[in-house]
Amino acid sequence: MPHAFRRSRLEKQLAQRLSEIIIFEIDDIHLKDEIISITRVEVTKDFFKASVYFTLLNHNNKNRVIKALYRALPYTYSLLIKRIRIRKLPELKFFYDQTTDLERETSEHTFRMQKTRQAIEQTADLRAELTAAAGDFADPSIADVTHKHSAKPLLPDTDEESTAETSKKSPPFNPASNKDDL
Structure with a gap:
């Protein structure tokens, strides 16, 4: 149990110190143009190795950044030894997260x-x-009701039923029928 606490504390310290070193200390042209963020550090149980995971704002340059981080690794170790109190620093491996x-x-x-x-x-x-x-307009039953009420004007003093009855009694005007009568 105490080793788990020490390991998690070392992981936090490594992540914080590596972020500071990468941003402020390493003078590499490939790293100056990039925004690098250390997302996590995982230290093995025996404290011999540490996997450092990072992200980039521009993820297209990840291989170039990994090469630059490994080129700066000896300088990074020298700065980490001064900033973290530990007997032996773990071997660092960088991975794009x-x-x-x-x-x-x-x-x-x-x-x-x-x-x-x-x-x-x-x-x-x-x-x-x-x-x-x-x-x-789409429903035929509604369209018929609307048509009845809007198409026929009502006569004053009459209702629809009486006008319908009168229209049935008198035949419509047909000019052809009048010619036969003459």
Whole structure:
């Protein structure tokens, strides 16, 4: 149990000190242009090796940055020995941390899925509004009722039933039938 605490404390110290050294101390042209962030450090149980995981703002240059970190490793060891009180520093191995890339891709994918879902919901809402607005014309039973009330003007002092009865009694004017009578 005490070793786990010591190991976690050493991991935190290494991460903090390496970040400071990479940002402020190492004078390498390949590292000056990059924004490097130490995401985590994992020390083995025997304290002989440490895996240093980092991320970059521009992940296209990761191989160039790894080479620059290994070129600066002797200088980095000399600075770490002065800043961390330990008998023997663990051997450092640098790895590009791909979990942040995966997290970024996952969040971008989730964002695209949410935008697609919102677009589908908006389309469904618009379709419902259009259907409701055009519903009077789309439903034949409603269209007939609307047609009856809007197409026939009501005469004063009469109702629809009496006008319908009078229209049934008198035949419509047909000019051809009048020619036969002459």
